[in-house]
Amino acid sequence: MNSEIIISLEHVTKRYKVGDGDFTALSDINLQFKKGEFAGLVGPSGSGKTTLLNIIGSLDSPTEGKAIVMGKNISALSHKESAMLRNYHIGFIFQVYNLMPVYTVFENVEFSLILQNKSAAERKKAVMESLDWVGIADMANKKPSKLSGGEGQRVAIARAMVKRPDILLADEPTANLDAKNAHAILQTMKALNKELNTTFLFSTHDEKVMGYLDRMIHLEDGKIREDEIIPHKLSV
Amino acid sequence: MIKFLITGILRDKNRSLLPIIIITIGVALTITLSGFMKGVLGDIVDQNAKYETGHVKIMTRAYKENKDQLPNDLCLLGVDEMIDSLQMRFPQTQWVKRIKFGGLIDVPDSKGNTKGQGPALGMALELFNNKSGEAERLNIESSIISGSMPQKSGGALIGFSFADKLGLQIGDTVTYFGTTMNGSMTFQNFVISGTVRFGTAALDKGTIIIDISDAQKVLDMMDGAGEILGYLNDGIYVDEKAKQMSDEFNALYKNSDDEFAPVMQRLKEQNNLAGYIDLVDTFSSLFVLIFVLAMSIVLWNTGLLGGLRRYQEFGIRLALGEDKGRIYRSNIYEAVLIGAIGSIIGSIIGLSVVYYLQVYGIDISGMLQNSSMMMPSIMRARFTTELLYIGFIPGLFAMVLGNMLSGIGIYKRETATLFKELEV
Ligand SMILES: Nc1ncnc2c1ncn2[C@@H]1O[C@H](COP(=O)(O)OP(=O)(O)O)[C@@H](O)[C@H]1O
Numbered sequence: 001m002n003s004e005i006i007i008s009l010e011h012v013t014k015r016y017k018v019g020d021g022d023f024t025a026l027s028d029i030n031l032q033f034k035k036g037e038f039a040g041l042v043g044p045s046g047s048g049k050t051t052l053l054n055i056i057g058s059l060d061s062p063t064e065g066k067a068i069v070m071g072k073n074i075s076a077l078s079h080k081e082s083a084m085l086r087n088y089h090i091g092f093i094f095q096v097y098n099l100m101p102v103y104t105v106f107e108n109v110e111f112s113l114i115l116q117n118k119s120a121a122e123r124k125k126a127v128m129e130s131l132d133w134v135g136i137a138d139m140a141n142k143k144p145s146k147l148s149g150g151e152g153q154r155v156a157i158a159r160a161m162v163k164r165p166d167i168l169l170a171d172e173p174t175a176n177l178d179a180k181n182a183h184a185i186l187q188t189m190k191a192l193n194k195e196l197n198t199t200f201l202f203s204t205h206d207e208k209v210m211g212y213l214d215r216m217i218h219l220e221d222g223k224i225r226e227d228e229i230i231p232h233k234l235s236v
Numbered sequence: 237m238i239k240f241l242i243t244g245i246l247r248d249k250n251r252s253l254l255p256i257i258i259i260t261i262g263v264a265l266t267i268t269l270s271g272f273m274k275g276v277l278g279d280i281v282d283q284n285a286k287y288e289t290g291h292v293k294i295m296t297r298a299y300k301e302n303k304d305q306l307p308n309d310l311c312l313l314g315v316d317e318m319i320d321s322l323q324m325r326f327p328q329t330q331w332v333k334r335i336k337f338g339g340l341i342d343v344p345d346s347k348g349n350t351k352g353q354g355p356a357l358g359m360a361l362e363l364f365n366n367k368s369g370e371a372e373r374l375n376i377e378s379s380i381i382s383g384s385m386p387q388k389s390g391g392a393l394i395g396f397s398f399a400d401k402l403g404l405q406i407g408d409t410v411t412y413f414g415t416t417m418n419g420s421m422t423f424q425n426f427v428i429s430g431t432v433r434f435g436t437a438a439l440d441k442g443t444i445i446i447d448i449s450d451a452q453k454v455l456d457m458m459d460g461a462g463e464i465l466g467y468l469n470d471g472i473y474v475d476e477k478a479k480q481m482s483d484e485f486n487a488l489y490k491n492s493d494d495e496f497a498p499v500m501q502r503l504k505e506q507n508n509l510a511g512y513i514d515l516v517d518t519f520s521s522l523f524v525l526i527f528v529l530a531m532s533i534v535l536w537n538t539g540l541l542g543g544l545r546r547y548q549e550f551g552i553r554l555a556l557g558e559d560k561g562r563i564y565r566s567n568i569y570e571a572v573l574i575g576a577i578g579s580i581i582g583s584i585i586g587l588s589v590v591y592y593l594q595v596y597g598i599d600i601s602g603m604l605q606n607s608s609m610m611m612p613s614i615m616r617a618r619f620t621t622e623l624l625y626i627g628f629i630p631g632l633f634a635m636v637l638g639n640m641l642s643g644i645g646i647y648k649r650e651t652a653t654l655f656k657e658l659e660v
């Protein structure tokens with residue numbers, strides 16, 4: 001497996017202004033992720049998981065320290081450059097599926113490729129392929145409101161994967177799913193991770209998710225308490 | 237991307253319907269009001285030109301100063317010769333003479349006693365001279381509601397409500413009492429040959445129309461006339477032409493200090509018409525301005541509401557890698573599309589209403605019962621090419637402006653904040 005480092009966080013600190021003072025959501029985070037990892041940020045609610053994912057996803061930037069993603073320093077990017085980074089290299093999956101309600105499943109998945117100015121034929125091929133990966137190719141023309149929770153999250157995965165990103169950030173992706181759907185989706189993601197060598201980074205406090213991870217970074221009050229490699233996975 | 241936006245507009249009725257309705261109403265109103273004001277003003281100007289002012293009018297200086305009193309003692313003399321020379325100097329214009337006069341109409345019964353009486357506004361025209369075009373100009377033939385045109389000296393037409401008031405029949409004789417231009421008493425019998433309805437209350441209530449030769453006899457105005465009117469040959473008033481003509485004519489008498497020297501006034505200088513014309517123009521521009529402002533504010537607010545509703549969509553699009561500038565611009569494209577749709581529908585509605593009002597008009601004769609203003613009793617709109625864009629452009633502009641203002645909110649917001657609003 002390729003051991004190229006694609007995410008590197010050095011002394012990352014994030015403070016929010018709260019009233020007159022500051023609230024430190026992340027403090028002195030040092031982490032590196034290699035291509036193809038299947039890792040998770042775990043910790044209680046409010047421990048800073050989402051904040052960290054948003055910084056890696058270039059939706060936010062650190063107050064101090066450096067976040068280097070795909071060789072780019074997040075703090076130094078313009079709006080356009082960070083949009084480009086997201087468009088070509090990073091996929092997002094959220095706790096709520098966040099599909100655009102007026103568009104069909106197909107159109108929701110297609111959108112990233114429109115931004116990349118791909119031709120209609122290329123788009124169609126890629127969209128159908130990614131809907132296939134998650135097993136809902138037959139729902140291409142449905143509206144999001146007609147989907148079940150598990151189906152909605154599958155569309156979200158297809159939308160994130162359709163552009164074959166290097167990094168997939170999943171913020172509590174199973175929180176709204178029952179056990180059966182949660183496992184199905186995790187298995188799908190694991191398979192995609194193997195097949196496409198995409199780096200997966202989760203934020204979760206769901207035991208089911210933890211069972212699939214190769215690496216768990218435990219966060220508490222914005223600090224890393226433990227960076228744990230899961231041994232049985234290494235033997236695979 | 238455009239297809240993506242159009243799909244969104246068509247499927248998301250909340251996004252498009254309200255702005256489209258607002259723009260449609262605004263655009264339709266603007267077009268209707270403009271068309272209507274232009275039409276009514278045009279008719280007022282046109283009627284004034286025909287009955288009162290001509291495209292240009294020649295009077296003596298003294299007559300001009302007192303023209304409200306119909307001062308025929310200050311009339312022009314030697315008018316036939318003057319008309320010949322005017323026709324030579326300004327051949328693109330038709331010249332006619334008219335006398336307006338006041339007096340009393342008395343209706344005698346069979347024994348010669350007064351049966352009815354009323355003040356009259358007399359109009360003496362070149363009725364018997366077909367070349368003058370006066371009968372056509374004033375549309376007299378089709379304004380006659382009973383009887384016919386006077387065929388010979390001593391015949392008269394009378395306003396229909398005047399005739400009603402005096403209880404006159406066709407063929408009845410009336411006696412006119414008045415003063416000659418020299419100030420002595422005069423009276424003369426006329427036979428009513430017909431009644432007319434001009435659709436202008438001021439005329440219908442008190443007018444008597446006779447040939448100018450009769451008036452010259454009764455008023456002792458041989459070869460005289462109160463006014464000489466000039467009409468541009470194609471019948472359309474063009475201020476530049478009128479001005480050129482009046483400047484040239486008035487220059488001839490510049491050095492004369494004779495108070496009976498003739499002076500030429502163009503339509504715009506008479507009866508405050510310049511004031512009306514400018515007023516309507518100002519009014520139209522003001523209306524369009526207020527409309528654009530009001531629409532922009534309303535659309536700004538609907539844009540803000542729409543934006544709030546769509547934070548989720550914007551957040552997703554940001555996450556998927558669209559940059560804020562592009563989202564902002566795509567909102568403007570949407571505004572252009574929605575603005576164009578609303579403006580087209582509004583223009584179609586507005587133009588249809590204008591067309592309807594041009595053909596059928598609004599009858600206001602009831603309101604003009606006691607009015608002495610020279611105003612058409614059916615108000616009609618008028619279609620002009622200006623109406624094709626006078627509503628369309630402001631409609632589009634208001635929508636785009638409104639969305640630019642509401643979009644600034646999206647633009648200013650931190651990406652992370654906008655994005656976090658996604659979270660539940
Ligand atoms: N914009 C913000 N302003 C102030 N505090 C914030 C803001 N965003 C997050 N926080 C705080 O930072 C902490 C970490 O939040 P978050 O990263 O969302 O935690 P998690 O995803 O682990 O639940 C929380 O205490 C939260 O209240």
Ligand SMILES: [Mg+2]
Binds near residue numbers: 049050051171203
């Ligand atoms: Mg969170």
